[in-house]
Amino acid sequence: MQEHMPSDRYVTTLKYDYIFCGTGASASLLLLELYRKNLLKETKVLLVDQVMKTSRDKTFCFWAEEGDPICQDLKSLISYSWDAVNLSDHSAISILPLKYNHVSSIDLYQELNKLVDQLGLQRLIATVENINKDEEGLYIIADGLKIRGKKIFDSRTPIYQPPIRGEVHLYQSFVGWMIETESEILQPHTFRFMDFEIEQQGFTQFVYVLPFTPNKALVEVTRFGAEVIKVGDAELLLKKYIAHHFGKHTVTDVEQGCIPMSNTKIAYDITPGVVTLGAKNYHIKPSTGYAFKNMYYHAKAVVASIQKGENLELLNSLHEKKFIGRFAFYDSLLLDILKNRPGQGKHIFVELLRNVEIKKILKFLDEKTNIKEDISIFYQLPWAPFLTALFHKTIRYSWFQPLILTILTIFLIVLGNKSPLQTNIANGIFFVGLISVGIPHGAVDHLLETGKWDFKKAPLFIVKYLLLFALMGMIWYFIPPLALTIFIGYSAWHFGQADGDQWQFSPLIAMLWGTSVLFYLLGTHITETNAILATMGQLSLPISCPVWAMLPWLLWAVIRKKFPLMLTVIWLMLASYIPLLYAFGLYFIGQHSLTSWQHIQAHLKLSHKHIWLHSLPFHGGAWFLMAAFYFLWPSQDMVYDYSQWGLFFIFIACISFPHVVAMHVVYKGRSNFNS
Numbered sequence: 001m002q003e004h005m006p007s008d009r010y011v012t013t014l015k016y017d018y019i020f021c022g023t024g025a026s027a028s029l030l031l032l033e034l035y036r037k038n039l040l041k042e043t044k045v046l047l048v049d050q051v052m053k054t055s056r057d058k059t060f061c062f063w064a065e066e067g068d069p070i071c072q073d074l075k076s077l078i079s080y081s082w083d084a085v086n087l088s089d090h091s092a093i094s095i096l097p098l099k100y101n102h103v104s105s106i107d108l109y110q111e112l113n114k115l116v117d118q119l120g121l122q123r124l125i126a127t128v129e130n131i132n133k134d135e136e137g138l139y140i141i142a143d144g145l146k147i148r149g150k151k152i153f154d155s156r157t158p159i160y161q162p163p164i165r166g167e168v169h170l171y172q173s174f175v176g177w178m179i180e181t182e183s184e185i186l187q188p189h190t191f192r193f194m195d196f197e198i199e200q201q202g203f204t205q206f207v208y209v210l211p212f213t214p215n216k217a218l219v220e221v222t223r224f225g226a227e228v229i230k231v232g233d234a235e236l237l238l239k240k241y242i243a244h245h246f247g248k249h250t251v252t253d254v255e256q257g258c259i260p261m262s263n264t265k266i267a268y269d270i271t272p273g274v275v276t277l278g279a280k281n282y283h284i285k286p287s288t289g290y291a292f293k294n295m296y297y298h299a300k301a302v303v304a305s306i307q308k309g310e311n312l313e314l315l316n317s318l319h320e321k322k323f324i325g326r327f328a329f330y331d332s333l334l335l336d337i338l339k340n341r342p343g344q345g346k347h348i349f350v351e352l353l354r355n356v357e358i359k360k361i362l363k364f365l366d367e368k369t370n371i372k373e374d375i376s377i378f379y380q381l382p383w384a385p386f387l388t389a390l391f392h393k394t395i396r397y398s399w400f401q402p403l404i405l406t407i408l409t410i411f412l413i414v415l416g417n418k419s420p421l422q423t424n425i426a427n428g429i430f431f432v433g434l435i436s437v438g439i440p441h442g443a444v445d446h447l448l449e450t451g452k453w454d455f456k457k458a459p460l461f462i463v464k465y466l467l468l469f470a471l472m473g474m475i476w477y478f479i480p481p482l483a484l485t486i487f488i489g490y491s492a493w494h495f496g497q498a499d500g501d502q503w504q505f506s507p508l509i510a511m512l513w514g515t516s517v518l519f520y521l522l523g524t525h526i527t528e529t530n531a532i533l534a535t536m537g538q539l540s541l542p543i544s545c546p547v548w549a550m551l552p553w554l555l556w557a558v559i560r561k562k563f564p565l566m567l568t569v570i571w572l573m574l575a576s577y578i579p580l581l582y583a584f585g586l587y588f589i590g591q592h593s594l595t596s597w598q599h600i601q602a603h604l605k606l607s608h609k610h611i612w613l614h615s616l617p618f619h620g621g622a623w624f625l626m627a628a629f630y631f632l633w634p635s636q637d638m639v640y641d642y643s644q645w646g647l648f649f650i651f652i653a654c655i656s657f658p659h660v661v662a663m664h665v666v667y668k669g670r671s672n673f674n675s
């Protein structure tokens, strides 16, 4: 093959019609389709990849009918097809008119190489560092060279963002051996699909067998899980499986790979005019890892759009668009199970393969079934793991929290203000909330900086924490108005930080939101607020707040289509009809602490149980400190009804001061916080 390596001068002066950043599977499929439609003639094309592909690095398998365009167009590349499947050790089941087809990656790359030679396409082995646009148009920076292109196709390997709010990022990792058996024992037209009769080792693991002759097959161990399978572990499983099923054999080739199974966002700076392809365009189906057919049909759609002169960017699957719809929802449930209850995976797949016709399963995986068919499939599956996943998913929806708070608030209103029932139930909720999340969310500050308890740094950390606590206490004692101002200031900032992160507010809007919420809660309960403030150093809030004061936020939420924010504003307005302490308690526990808890969990990457257990020493310490505080704080002013609460809030002000400082580490590190 003739290789063209443009010189610096050449590259910077010539403008290409198409630049391909990455020349793997998706780019190859698109170039082949452009060629088939005669669109590469007199077209200046540059192919940029960081490596020159010279060997088989992947095996692409897909199912389709023989007459489908994909089988027709790629006929010369399909090196093998199976028309029957073996689901367990039982007899073969025909999948006709479908066939399971095999394309070796090297055949695809060589087909592209032929085009490069035949049409004189240009190739550059370089790393594309950047794709951008200036007044002259689109360009790429590759190994320091600035190269211009009218259209740029980007299929560079995607970088997945950390999962947020119920998203899952797993791996489908596999190790395969090409084996030759001594005797002819394989049925060359029957492939073995997901054989779960291997040790699960805490994951969901199975074996594929793709026979090519009666004594030659690719046997592959695959794991769906949060950890990539180690080669040594996979080899042990392969040895055992092959010895059991095929006896004596020799290994002639090894294949190893890993495909992301993810419904998180892909990091991408959207440059107008750039078209994403392949994995970067979310073509890998999260629950299966299959992408080849999606990429082929996307290539066809891109070429059809070029022929019609349409805007190609419309073919970029944005994250939001991609993960809407029922199939995305099913994928997310399965991913949730595979991540959180991996032991259930085998049971689910075995039941699926046992009870549902294979052609229907393949149609379902192609996202071509209708709802009736979907229900008939789900009916055959074990329900419990899906219902649990559904419950987990629902509670992670951003509207769930404000919805529950709205229901609770209405419930408390219905019980009647200050009625014994309201008092008992609200106190119960408040107490359980404080123990479960209110105090614990502030009792893991010792882990935030380094992610673990550092015995060397611990004494200094505790001393600093107590000093900040004492400093705030002294200000309260000597200059209460100043203490109140500082307390309101950092509380507004801190509340705004947590809520603002959730709703992607800019820091300024977040601060405005935090301040509004605080003043709203206090101002709509002015009598109670001032009664408590009076016990905290003869303080008072000069102005009250009408219920409608939150309406501008409601309007803003409607305009910005922020449904969870709308619900939050509505429940805050309802909360002005219940006593201050319950309204504040619901906000502090149900909104602030729960939201912060999720951010802390994402920061520490620990389970809820672990975080709660880690919080225990400081949680206990907080109760002890509170008891000491009540005992030691001079009580001569505490003569009013609300004195207990006044003291409680002074304590809260003191202990939350170092917490607010510590939590800043979490928010500084969170990339989804809008600026």
Ligand SMILES: Cc1cc2nc3c(=O)[nH]c(=O)nc-3n(C[C@H](O)[C@H](O)[C@H](O)COP(=O)(O)OP(=O)(O)OC[C@H]3O[C@@H](n4cnc5c(N)ncnc54)[C@H](O)[C@@H]3O)c2cc1C
Pocket (backbone or CB within 6 Å): 021, 022, 023, 024, 025, 026, 027, 048, 049, 050, 051, 057, 058, 059, 060, 061, 062, 126, 127, 128, 129, 155, 156, 157, 256, 257, 258, 259, 277, 278, 279, 280, 284, 289, 290, 291, 292, 293
């Ligand atoms: C081992 C394996 C087996 C698979 N088997 C199947 C299967 O059987 N069926 C199926 O449907 N799907 C399969 N997939 C999933 C999917 O089809 C493949 O991942 C496919 O290769 C994705 O195509 P792509 O073009 O997005 O990425 P790739 O084919 O990986 O191409 C990306 C290219 O970009 C280049 N690149 C990356 N960064 C840069 C940079 N900064 N500058 C320049 N070049 C860069 C890379 O070198 C690479 O050549 C498999 C995936 C793997 C990993």
